[in-house]
Amino acid sequence: MSNHEEITAPSTQEDIEAADKLKNEANEYFKKQNYDKAIELYSQAIEKNPNSAVLYANRSIANLRLENFGYALGDASKAIALDKGYTKAYYRRAAAHMSLGKYKLALTDFEYVTTVRPYDQDAKLKYSECNKIVKKIAFEKAISVDKKEVNIADSINLDSMTIEDEYEGPMLEDGKVTLNFVKELMEYYKQQKKLHKKYAYKILLDVKTYLQNQPSLVDIKVPDDKKFTMCGDIHGQFYDLMNIFKLNGLPSDENPYLFNGDFVDRGSFSVECIFTLFSYKLLYPDHFYMSRGNHETLDMNRVYGFRGEVTSKYTSQMADLFTEVYNWLPLAHCINGRVLVMHGGLFSKDDVTLEDIKNVDRNKQPPEDGIMCELLWSDPQPMQGRSQSKRGVGCQFGPDVTHNFLQRNKLDYIIRSHEVKNDGYEVAHDGKCITVFSAPNYCDTMGNLGAFITMNGKDLVPHFTTYEAVPHPDVKPMAYANSIFNFLCQ
Structure with missing residues (x-):
């Protein structure tokens, strides 16, 4: 209607x-x-x-x-x-x-x-x-200086942060993330405990340094006989994230993952989700991938709870540092030159190429239009052509737009996330546009299943695994949002 x-x-x-x-x-x-x-x-x-x-x-x-x-x-x-x-x-x-x-x-x-x-x-x-x-x-x-925010990373002095004797949580080894550290961290988070701020800051600084050297479009090579897993929105649902790893195995060099944006906001365990994911990114940089979503942005984090959560669990300075780090997240990934994965979707113009995506200057908050905005915000529609976005940002694109884009760029299909689906996924546009959403019972209210996609490098045929939400501690979604946002947006 x-x-x-x-x-x-x-x-x-x-x-x-x-x-x-x-x-x-x-x-x-x-x-x-x-x-x-x-x-x-x-x-x-x-x-x-x-x-x-x-x-x-x-x-x-x-x-x-x-x-x-x-x-x-x-x-x-x-x-x-x-x-x-x-x-x-x-x-x-x-x-x-x-x-x-x-x-x-x-x-x-x-x-x-x-x-x-x-x-x-x-x-x-x-x-x-x-x-x-x-x-x-x-x-x-x-x-702000010259329209660029002050560089928070440069102002952080890790040496001035001491580890108190009573801290019993996971510790970096020689300043590095290890498998043992990540496993301990996940268990520590399950007990609703907090990683020491010195280690939290170190992880953020290291991730920023790594991401700064990545292109806006990252190419992923999956060998013929190897499995590859893609997950959609997690939205601060840490206990459901743990369930994904239980169902599909922990990330490793042999079990690579791509998380397709919206790691945070809404769910009130966003800090736990993002530090777990960033730890895996540092541990397996060539086998663990993360795309930026529309919720890895300042405006969304202000409204939907992430800034409030980081400020409550740590400091407002760390919340600012997260904004800096998110600006460097890649905008899209291309698997074996055949499958393009982005958080939102396709474009309001017909002539966009993979090279154009690769050349996007992403170190900023998304503009209100153009390639970067549409990669984070757009949605598919069943009818042909394009229409104004129901979200007020990005565009809606039909099967013909998808077909033309794939043909121009010699791709098989696209995978995107960004939308709740009752079954956790949806196959649209004659099988050429797949949505995957990995936060089951989104916001504790939607009753949807979550899903992830697995495929092998040889045929890249998507296989869907769906699952229900698991119990979590009694902390409601949006618990850390400003009361005005809590009332309006829950």
């Missing part, structure tokens, strides 16, 4: 009653976290009664839950056009703006609510919190 219905003549009483019935049914699906079905029913209700602000606002929050920020924004704006005094619609629109990193626009919406409801304490709190974020970002920009 389109998210851009025009306001039409008033509906009949019969239509209004039918719309109410559909809305109530949609609300029940929403409560069960079946947001796709809820959106479908809200859309049917809107067809019956296109002048109801409530229906648009309800569809807006369902789209927010699915991270369809572009659609959520459009629906909230439509609700406001229909009812200027409908404060809930302003909250929805502010949430969509913040999810897209447009904090000043969000602030304008919160400000409006405080004007029309001067005694609403909740509105005042949200305005105040959003205002703090806007001021903090303005301050960060003011102190």
Whole structure:
């Protein structure tokens, strides 16, 4: 259903009653976290009664839950056009703006609510919190040097950090990650304990040094008789990450892995996930690969909990260092010259080549358009051609776009992640566009399976393994997010 219905003549009483019935049914699906079905029913209700602000606002929050920020924004704006005094619609629109990193626009919406409801304490709190974020970002920009952030890595003095006698956790050996260290680290994390900050900083500095020398598109060679594994989004679900290793074996030179972005945010064990993955990257640099996702970015980390988690478990300085490290993550990987793997998807232009991807200057926050943005944000669609992104960033691309891109670059198919799928994966575009998502029961609410893909180097035929979520300690998703984001985005 389109998210851009025009306001039409008033509906009949019969239509209004039918719309109410559909809305109530949609609300029940929403409560069960079946947001796709809820959106479908809200859309049917809107067809019956296109002048109801409530229906648009309800569809807006369902789209927010699915991270369809572009659609959520459009629906909230439509609700406001229909009812200027409908404060809930302003909250929805502010949430969509913040999810897209447009904090000043969000602030304008919160400000409006405080004007029309001067005694609403909740509105005042949200305005105040959003205002703090806007001021903090303005301050960060003011102190940046030549438009490049100050280099945090250069300011860290490892020698000044002492290991306390009472620390009983894993230790680097001669400053290096070893297999023994990683195994101890995973066990230590299962007990909800924290790696010493000196080792945490050392890992980050070493990973940054390594990644700086990598191209934006990394070529991976898989021998004919060897297995290769690809995982999608992990999103801070550490105990599910451990389950992947239990099902498929620990990473090693003989058991290589590629993790395809979105290691952090949402789930509240993101620190544990990223240090485990970065440790494996240092241990097996030529057999363990990591792509950047749209959540390895500053705006997403501000909203969805990672910055808050790092600051809570360590320091805000470390959170800044993570931003620096993420800027150097490769944007895509090409397996045996035949399979391209990226987090988001393909492009708004027809002529993009692998060479163009390789030449992207990636050491930055993603721009709002272009190759880097689309690699991190785009999504496939079933219909031909391209359309505006439901997320408000990147584009949506059809089977013909995929086919033409593969033909131009002499590739067999693409693998991407970025979207929750009920079965943990989806095969689209005549088998040429595969989605893999590895965070089961995403956000503890979606009920989806997780999946990973295995293949051998000879035929590169994808095989799918699916699994359910495993129990984890009682720390809710978004536990470390600013309260304003927690309310709006969970």
